[in-house]
Amino acid sequence: MxxxxxxxxxxxxxxxxxxxxxxxxxxxxxxxxxxxxxxxxxxxxxxxxxxxxxxxxxxxxxxxxxxxxxxxxxxxxxxxxxxxxxxxxxxxxxxxxxxxxxxxxxxxxxxxxxxxxxxxxxxxxxxxxxxxxxxxxxxxxxxxxxxxxxxxxxxxxxxxxxxxxxxxxxxxxxxxxxxxxxxxxxxxxxxxxxxxxxxxxxxxxxxxxxxxxxxxxxxxxxxxxxRPATAFVARFMGDHNVVSGRVSGSRDGMVVFDVPGGASLAASGQGRAIGEPIDIAIRTDHVRIGDPPATGLGFTGIASNVEYRGSTVKLSVNGAGIEDFTVIVDDTSFFAKPVAVGDAVPIAWDAEDAIVLGRLDS
Structure with a gap:
């Protein structure tokens, strides 16, 4: 050869x-x-x-x-x-x-x-x-x-x-x-x-x-x-939630941003101008349900769909300004505290799991 x-x-x-x-x-x-x-x-x-x-x-x-x-x-x-x-x-x-x-x-x-x-x-x-x-x-x-x-x-x-x-x-x-x-x-x-x-x-x-x-x-x-580079990659690979908003400030080495019509969230990152658009990605399998979130690292939403997949369960959650947020939970954790469609669900993630995404210059 x-x-x-x-x-x-x-x-x-x-x-x-x-x-x-x-x-x-x-x-x-x-x-x-x-x-x-x-x-x-x-x-x-x-x-x-x-x-x-x-x-x-x-x-x-x-x-x-x-x-x-x-x-x-x-x-x-x-x-x-x-x-x-x-x-x-x-x-x-x-x-x-x-x-x-x-x-x-x-x-x-x-x-x-x-x-x-x-x-x-x-x-x-x-x-x-x-x-x-x-x-x-x-x-x-x-x-x-x-x-x-x-x-x-x-x-x-x-x-x-x-x-x-x-x-x-x-x-x-x-x-x-x-x-x-x-x-x-x-x-x-x-x-x-x-x-x-x-x-x-x-x-x-x-x-x-x-x-x-x-x-x-x-x-x-x-x-x-x-570590998807852009919102497109995060969405296309299908394993991250993408949340978009505008930068409102910073706190403890994190950038804080507001989701239109909804929550104020935070992500690891600095050097962002106030008012600038921002996209963050959160891994679907790194999200916890039932934990009260730390400030800016989660929200409470309503479960809109629950899919049993054998070793995992997929939940879709809608919150203020955030639609179809996906959570993948292992079956043991889910059935220890099951959630039904229509239930209010607190969801949370760690600071290092919220990644600030880049944008391609158009």
């Missing part, structure tokens, strides 16, 4: 007519990283992947792979390989010829390319199916063949466009583990586009959260989960 390459995206934009799909993004993906581009539909993640691959031209900026600027190189000369969402296998060819296709296009002799294709099928535990056609395979098997075909060129980086989206939930989880294992054993750079937070958390060393053509945060999954 070839060595992994660092991917360096420098001030890259993609403009289609009057629409900016990707706006001036810069990102370094270290060699040998499993990177997931994550975000909602239309956020620019697939356009970014296709620009790295060379299937989409770059409006401005550069892409570098290792020491080579590949901005103007055709896909076949970049040292990348792309696996498409649809797998795009040739229905009339057997698996060996499907996998060997790119080597055939490069003029590699029949014996050599078929031998290499069989090696790749072996790597995917698919050698027993070598003489079959794609239509005779399950979705998971077709995916392995598509992976073998992408990897036969010894790429320095493998680019995957929503590779698990067509699979059923159980197979998704199994293939997720196999992709991670494959990336670890090959040691090459993987760049994987997904809209699933769970998939990105399970696979990535580096999560790049995109929104509206820009990068909101690029960090290790644990950092993205525990």
């Amino acid at each position: 070839s060595k992994a390459a660092e991917i360096d995206i420098v001030s890259v934009s993609k403009i289609y007519g009057a629409t900016t799909a990707v706006e001036d993004i810069s990102l370094k993906i270290p060699a040998g990283t499993y990177c997931c581009l994550l975000g909602p539909s239309g956020c620019g993640k697939t356009s970014t992947l296709r620009m790295i691959a060379g299937h989409e031209s770059i409006s401005s900026g550069d892409v570098r792979l290792g020491n080579t600027v590949v901005t103007d190189l055709p896909p076949a000369r970049r040292g990348t390989a792309m696996m498409f969402q649809s797998y795009a296998l040739f229905p009339h060819l057997d698996l060996v010829d499907n996998v060997a296709f790119s080597l055939k296009m490069k003029g590699v002799g029949k014996e050599e390319r078929r031998a290499k294709a069989l090696d790749m099928l072996k790597l995917m535990q698919m050698e027993g199916y070598a003489s079959r056609r794609p239509a005779q395979l399950s979705g998971g098997q077709q995916q392995r063949v598509a992976l073998a075909r992408a990897l036969i060129t010894d790429p320095e980086a493998l680019l995957l466009d929503e590779p698990l989206s067509a699979l059923d939930p159980f197979l998704k989880i199994r293939m997720r583990a196999e992709l991670k294992k494959l990336q670890t054993s090959l040691g090459i750079t993987f760049v994987h586009v997904t809209h699933s937070q769970e998939e990105a958390m399970a696979l990535a060393d580096l999560i790049v959260v995109m929104n509206d053509g820009r990068i909101e945060q690029a960090a290790h999954p644990r950092v993205v989960f525990e």
